Amino acid sequence: MTSFDEALALLVGAVRPLPAESVPLEQAAGRFLAAPLHARSDAPSRAVSAMDGYAVTLENVEPDRWMSLAGESRPGLPDPGTLEPGTAMRIFTGAPLPAGADCVIMQEYAEREGGQVRFRSGFGPARHVRTAGSDFRAGDLLLAAGTSLAPRAMVAAASADRDTVEVSTTPKIAIIATGEELAAPGTAHLKAGAISESASYGVAAMCEAMGCEVVLRARGADRLELLEEVAAKALEAADCVVVTGGASVGDHDLAKPMFGKAGLDLVFAGVAIKPGKPVWFGRANGRLVMGLPGNPTSAMVTARLLLRPLLAAMQGGIPAAELRFVSMPLAASLPHAGDRETFVRATATLEGLVPVGNQESGAQAPLAAADWLIRRPAGSPVCNKGALVEALPF
Numbered sequence: 486m487t488s489f490d491e492a493l494a495l496l497v498g499a500v501r502p503l504p505a506e507s508v509p510l511e512q513a514a515g516r517f518l519a520a521p522l523h524a525r526s527d528a529p530s531r532a533v534s535a536m537d538g539y540a541v542t543l544e545n546v547e548p549d550r551w552m553s554l555a556g557e558s559r560p561g562l563p564d565p566g567t568l569e570p571g572t573a574m575r576i577f578t579g580a581p582l583p584a585g586a587d588c589v590i591m592q593e594y595a596e597r598e599g600g601q602v603r604f605r606s607g608f609g610p611a612r613h614v615r616t617a618g619s620d621f622r623a624g625d626l627l628l629a630a631g632t633s634l635a636p637r638a639m640v641a642a643a644s645a646d647r648d649t650v651e652v653s654t655t656p657k658i659a660i661i662a663t664g665e666e667l668a669a670p671g672t673a674h675l676k677a678g679a680i681s682e683s684a685s686y687g688v689a690a691m692c693e694a695m696g697c698e699v700v701l702r703a704r705g706a707d708r709l710e711l712l713e714e715v716a717a718k719a720l721e722a723a724d725c726v727v728v729t730g731g732a733s734v735g736d737h738d739l740a741k742p743m744f745g746k747a748g749l750d751l752v753f754a755g756v757a758i759k760p761g762k763p764v765w766f767g768r769a770n771g772r773l774v775m776g777l778p779g780n781p782t783s784a785m786v787t788a789r790l791l792l793r794p795l796l797a798a799m800q801g802g803i804p805a806a807e808l809r810f811v812s813m814p815l816a817a818s819l820p821h822a823g824d825r826e827t828f829v830r831a832t833a834t835l836e837g838l839v840p841v842g843n844q845e846s847g848a849q850a851p852l853a854a855a856d857w858l859i860r861r862p863a864g865s866p867v868c869n870k871g872a873l874v875e876a877l878p879f
């Protein structure tokens with residue numbers, strides 16, 4: 486069976502990034518940069534104060550000795566001029582430092598009387614000055630092509646002083662949940678044998694968090710003609726179709742056959758991971774198609790491990806950046822792993838990772854608290870509390 490690493494490589498090899506477009510910065514959050522973003526100018530453009538206080542030349546200041554106050558520097562002022570020798574200038578956080586000043590003394594250390602100011606000792610040694618270009622220089626690479634414009638990256642993007650950015654076109658995603666038993670949330674209790682369809686809600690939320698637009702949602706009973714119709718519509722509407730359920734070997738597992746008429750070309754089917762073994766991926770009608778297992782935990786684990794890198798790759802993102810495993814301590818011991826590479830669902834605590842109590846593929850309730858996946862190679866021995874494990878934010 487295909488290993489996780491092989492599946493990932495196959496997937497990345499099968500994707501061509503969507504074209505780029507220019508969008509206003511206000512619409513860029515969550516999108517992937519299609520071109521590197523360079524700074525227009527230095528930041529700060531000149532030395533500025535990091536505190537509210539008084540600009541001085543440090544060697545001219547003696548604790549508790551009165552000196553005259555001359556001038557004021559406010560943020561936004563083009564030029565506060567020069568500090569007159571032996572004086573202090575009132576200055577505010579972010580305001581330009583006058584020429585000749587090399588230090589800002591916080592106002593908490595100052596006492597004022599008329600046009601005079603003195604400073605009690607203890608104000609040093611910090612100078613509270615942000616030097617020109619200490620954040621970045623004109624022309625510096627602020628964000629590489631392929632970076633996802635997550636909230637923190639948006640600050641860096643806006644600091645480049647550009648009103649538009651080049652980003653990837655938004656991928657259109659169709660999500661089809663298959664299974665006779667599935668009912669829309671709110672209606673399952675009305676029908677004997679029905680369950681509330683849950684997996685696709687997690688998948689849709691993940692797609693949206695990855696900057697995609699979910700253009701079609703459907704639930705399909707296990708009847709081939711019906712599913713073929715839904716598949717045709719989805720392939721028409723979307724760049725990528727995600728199917729949940731029907732991935733396994735049962736008589737009613739129709740997720741792959743429903744794309745038969747559309748000429749499904751499988752890239753992989755079945756990956757040696759637990760949970761999520763039946764996950765599959767291919768192409769049909771020039772679109773990408775990923776099949777996730779119906780078990781909700783398996784669906785979310787495979788979406789995290791394979792769909793998320795796929796959505797990044799479609800947008801020119803770096804798939805490996807979606808899979809940054811880190812070392813984390815275990816706060817509880819783990820039994821030996823089976824013969825498939827295993828991804829244990831866990832919660833982070835101050836002491837380390839604690840596996841959630843219910844590790845079944847069909848679990849739904851524990852997913853909300855399972856914010857980490859612990860990666861365990863096939864055949865891993867028992868792992869004791871305190872040991873370091875490879876983990877990925879889930």
Ligand SMILES: Nc1nc2c(c(=O)[nH]1)N[C@H]1C(S)=C(S)[C@@H](COP(=O)(O)OP(=O)(O)OC[C@H]3O[C@@H](n4cnc5c(N)ncnc54)[C@H](O)[C@@H]3O)O[C@H]1N2
Nearest residue numbers: 662664682683684685730731732733738762778779780783
């Ligand atoms: N004989 C075998 N049986 C199974 C195998 C196998 O290798 N041999 N693999 C098992 C594994 S592993 C998994 S995972 C499951 C998943 O298979 P499917 O993708 O075919 O999933 P379904 O049969 O459609 O559903 C499984 C389970 O999950 C519930 N479900 C399905 N979709 C949803 C949804 N959107 N929201 C909530 N719950 C959903 C469904 O009712 C079933 O209980 O197959 C094993 N079987």
Ligand code: MOO
Nearest residue numbers: 760761762783846
């Ligand atoms: O792969 Mo299944 O998700 O092990 O139960």
